[in-house]
Amino acid sequence: MIAVAAGTNRIDPYLIPALDGVAYGLLVFVAASGLVFCFGVANILNLAHGLLYAIGGYTAAALLDGGWVSLALALGVGVLAAAAAGVLLAGLLTPIATGNHLSQALLTFGVALAGGSLLVAGFGPDDPQVQVPAALEGSVVVAGHRYAAYRLVFIVVAAVLAAALYLVVRRTRAGMLVRAAVDDPEMVACLGVSPAWIRAGVLAAAGALAGAAGVLGAPIIGPGTDTADTVLLLSLVVVVLGGLGSMAGTLLAALAIGEIQTLGVALMPSAAPFLLFAAMAAVLAVRARGLAGRWSAA
Amino acid sequence: DDAAGPSAGGSIKIGLLASLSGTYQAVGTEIRDGFQLYLDTHDGKLGGRQVDLVVADEGNGAQTAVPAATKLLKQDRVSALTGIVGGGSVAGVTPLLNETKVPLVGSNGRPELKDVSRVWHTSYLSDEPGAAIAQHVRDNVKGSVYAIGPDYQGGWDELRGFTDAFAKIGGKLANPDGKTTFTPFPATTNFLPYFARIKASGAAAVYTFYAGSAAVDFVKQYAQSEIKDVPLYAAGFLTEGGVLNAQGEAARDIYSVLNYSPDLDNAENRAFVAAWKAKHDGSPTTYALASYDAAAVLDRAIGAAGSDPTPEAINTAIGQLGQIASPRGTWQFSTTTHSPVQKWYLRQVRQDGRALSNTVVGDLATVGR
Amino acid sequence: MTYLLTAHEVSVRYGSLAALDGVDLCIHDGQRHALIGPNGAGKTTLLNVIGGSTRPQRGTVRFNGRDVGRLGPAARARRGINRIHQRPAVFPTLTATENVLVAALPRVVPRRRWWPGGRRRAAQQKAGPLLDQMGLADVAQMPAGHLSHGQRRQLEIAMALAGRPRLLLLDEPAAGLSAIEVGRLVEVLHALPRAVAVLLVEHRLDLVYALSDTVTVLRDGQTLAAGTPDEIRTSPLVRQAYADGVA
Amino acid sequence: MRSGVIRRARAGIAALVLAGLVVAPWVVDDYTTAILARTLALALVGVSVALLTGVAGMPTLGQTAPYAAGAYACAVVGSRISDVGVVQLVVAAGAGALLAAITVPLVVHARGVIVLMITLAIGELVVIVLGRWRSVTGGTDGLAGIPAVRPFWGLPALANDQARYLYALVVVATLIGAVLLLLRTRAGLVLRAGRDDETRLRASGHRVPLHLSGAHIAAGAIAGAAGSLLVVAQQYISPADFGFDTSALLLLGVVIGGTASVGGALVGAALVIAARDWLFGVLPGHAPLVLGALFVATVYLLPTGVNQARGRLRPAQAPAPQPAAAEQATVAEVRR
Amino acid sequence: MLTVDRLCAGYAGGTVLHEVSLRVRPGSIQAVVGRNGAGKSTLVHTIAGLVRASSGRIEIGGVHLAGRQPHRIAQSGVGLVPQGRRVFSRLTVAEHLHLAAAPWRAPTSGGEGWTVARTLELLPRLAVRLRHRGCELSGGEQQMLAIARALLGQPRVLLLDEPCEGLSPDLAARVRELVNGLAADGLTVLLVEQQLQHAIEVADRVAVLEYGRVVYDRPTAEARRDPAPLAAMVSVAAVPPPPANRPAPRLWADTP
Ligand SMILES: Nc1ncnc2c1ncn2[C@@H]1O[C@H](COP(=O)(O)OP(=O)(O)OP(=O)(O)O)[C@@H](O)[C@H]1O
Ligand SMILES: Nc1ncnc2c1ncn2[C@@H]1O[C@H](COP(=O)(O)OP(=O)(O)OP(=O)(O)O)[C@@H](O)[C@H]1O
């Protein structure tokens, strides 16, 4: 393999960006997966998603000490903490009717603002250090190029998450209930299931996913004052671009964003700042026109 | 409630505007603490007058800085303004300064301004670090140098300082088109594609400028990338303050140029560092130092402004200060740009006891216009 | 004779399911035509095709001598095809009066065209009587979202009438209406100008026979029979069609 | 009638607020006056957001784009061509409308969250362009040194905070009046109907894209005019004034005010912006925390805002208007 | 036994139900008729917990229900076929059935309980639409799905709000037959129906709601014996025949 790529041809410099696009795209997917579930599937607009991720990130920074045990511990604590935060959010959301995105946005944005500054107050304004196990810290050689080992691991994690999420949403009774509650929570209640519990479950699951993403993603999109905003924005872009809840679409969108941010940047550095948003606006506009307003959210 | 006017009761109101929330909170906090440290070590007095320090939050930039500054200037009626992290915020505040005739002794951001009659800075001009290190890079790097930085005013200035000076003394950039590569700011969190380009360019060294989270990402990814063995030179913020902790091992051996380092050997610095360490964890940064010096400047200017230190009088007095002794060594305001003429140091990230820290490894040029 | 509407060989497929399979339908000015058939026969789909909200895979729709196959629902409405939906569709936050007003706007011509607000005033003059006629005078100022199911149905009929149709598409207008309201509906339909053609989908056969000149029976997307109400009433085929839908 | 009482009470409150706003500069200090002037500009953008979000059903995070276009156009005109306010206003409104018109093809076919994201992208792109087009915009450091404006030929330049504020107040009041008039015409009615159920509106024969384009351009013009007011109030503009956080706060302000109500939007946006600016001054370092808590509290405490909006968007108890039937695989649910 | 006692309920706009009282014995069918907007759906929704009762009592088998959450009420055995179908537009028919099925809930009535197979047998059209989503069904198919959804919850009390709307006549008759059978199995049924003759055909009692008040509530036997008062109340005139010569158009006489 090394021999193949060793000749410095014109593709070679773009090999690593292309691979990195995959890894980065998958990271974005993992970060966004909680929001896919929450917003794409359950139609709860949670602008505090970035905060949930940041909770995971800060947990990782606080607990990781370079050993595998601490990684497992951080993962557990991060997931639990973020899931608990999700349940709290669900409790806050209960008094306002579901389905109205704007008041949900108002509430969750407020929570994100307040929670974000509490996190920073608790952990300090400096970006904390994140120490992953030494085996993952280094770089490996891929096709004659050095590449961060940790990012390779992500490819596996993300694949597992994507598959699990798909199965839960499409195949389980819980997933069906969630989708049904989007259409008509009252009728779900008439089936004997409390929509409030569904909402709590959804936000807990979304929190757990975000927490996991935050812990695992900490070495890449590390915890810091801006993390929550960055993650929220990227996730929203991915979820909407992916067609609101379609798992395959979301994965595709995440990968596209990964490649735009890496390969696109490598190919057209001067256009780099415009790439993401221009591509997003173009894709969304074309799709909206293609469907001529018949955008179905499923 | 105007009783706190300059002459009443021997006290004076100073406004401090810094980012106490948002992206630049770390810098803003240092700036506040640096100023406070000077006050604490000088009985809370500047120029013999009790200081009433009014702090306001600059937030993420001009859109929050302007109203906050308006409050300091028009409601609290401070006699002088200090702090301000972002260059854009300074630009936004300047019209207010001219309207209220209050001087600003800034301690960080420094935009290009046509009229600096009321604007002073204790930090430096953005193009100075690059200019100061160019000769050293030219002498020590065998080959071309790749220049890369963030795509905003500060980044443009920082990199221009280096590339202009470097070109003037015959240095060659490795960038394919001979122009600096700018990365979207603050959107870039992934620098790997840029590293691939640097690798392809065959550069013998890299010169850069990043601060805050971007600096952490840049350094950590650099250390894992295929150009990890290419020497990295940078304007000092790349490894300054809190970011160095977050970077950890990845920052080892990075060269940086800065007007200050906590291990400088002079009496002022020893006192400053000791006082800082008594109150805070870790060593002081250049941000804290600049703010500390801003307080020193105000201290002397208010003292020199006579019995009625009006904002105008303070402004005039600042212009006549001459040499200022400081932890960074002696410096003075340039008469044209109102920013320091000062000495620059080359530093390298090295082991210092248990932690990594920036260690001075040499003196560079004295720069200032 | 020239027809107001001709739908020729219309086919609509959803995946493997043929909702309409080569259906022909012709309606001339002023004709009262009913479309019946068991559930899932394709009646609503045919109405959608004529109204322009569904594009057929095959077949043409001509209205008033022109091919309207490429026009959207709005353009067809401006040419005079107005409809009510099987699920009453109204503007929930607008009052009943405003609902009718909105529906009337595209087709009213104010006396003084250049007068600002003239069109709106002209439309307003239509809304009141229409609501009265549908028995909605009491709830005229209620937001449509607060109306009961049947009231919404009546409101939508008023809206369709306000559009001054040349062809009125009615998808189960009597469903959910109480006896009195059904009577009122029949009265209103009878009072329509002679020139207005009506295509009526309805499961209540008593109404169909009372209101229509001609009847088409659909089943599984195909025309099963067509004729006068009397012919249909007695056709064993039709009875069978319905029975099959149940078995 | 109860609604009559409410209407009269509302008119009374509006009159009181207006009177208060007129005398404000003589009552409060310069700082408050300056902040009020700036807030008026932003509140006017809030009105344009409400026009799109609440009335037309196109929730937007991108009104900062025409706002910025107007502001920069005004700044450029102000420093190079004319210091006459009316000229600047017209140019700014034109620039805003033009930018909105250019982006119409992007947004007019999209609905709901999709519009939100497209407009977000447009706003971000505009900010990026502003930051890089240094010869005109002054880059990320912004444009300062814009000469004081004179409202009309022959009038003196506005040299102090009071004068600038009153100028902004007159402009805002005039434009709001125009918007209110516009909403009383059939245009307003049709827009509201389209927000409710676009499929139904089409079935009645309305050209929905045309109406939405018109609304988008009108909102752009209003935001552009607001941009010119920002220049007057602040005498300095930079890309930071038009960032995502501004859009987000404006949208939230509009939600608090009740999305579809112009007065509500004005008050909501003004409150949010004023609260932010004030908090950054008085509670350094804790502004986001308090602001966030205020948002949360608002959701529960302000029935006239959020809940009213909810009532408008979906009647609480009625069988949810659920466009499930085959004939309308549909838009209404996504637009809600 | 479903008991509604002096029930008042309504919306923010005002009270709709005024002291409504009904008693439905187990195994019997109570029909409710009334003009559009009389409050029939409000009554059904209040029993199901979707509209909050402002006063009065709702009891099932001695258990007090007013004020409980809708899902609690559903858990205690109340099934609802709402007006307007309200199927889940994003779920396929199969998913609807899977979701609604509550095989663990023992059928309290005499019947053998509802399974997916049994409902599909009753409504065969659904069987060929299993993979279609709710929004892709025809109106009648949606109605069938709504009925199936309610049955699969093994209700003890069934609230039917115009269950035959949009069903073809034969299928409607079949549904009425089914309702009869359910009652025979011991189910308590509240049936809202517009067509009076159909209501009388199946129900044991029929009540008329007018402006939110019960103005008539008698056994159907009595109504059959003496139909006049009831007929007058809901004015079941036969469908008027077309007038011999249609009157001049008066809706838009002003334009050509
Ligand atoms: N969007 C769609 N996707 C898939 N299948 C559809 C769609 N719309 C309709 N169908 C199917 O097409 C067939 C015809 O539907 P249509 O709504 O025309 O029936 P209908 O005659 O109006 O029946 P009903 O009397 O029950 O309203 C139905 O079997 C339905 O399931
Ligand atoms: N969400 C709501 N808000 C305010 N009023 C409402 C609401 N829903 C219904 N109403 C009013 O309550 C009254 C009764 O409505 P309801 O739906 O119970 O009537 P109904 O008897 O079921 O009529 P239909 O036969 O048309 O279904 C109506 O006058 C209606 O306007």
Ligand SMILES: [Mg+2]
């Ligand atoms: Mg149908």
Ligand SMILES: [Mg+2]
């Ligand atoms: Mg009803």
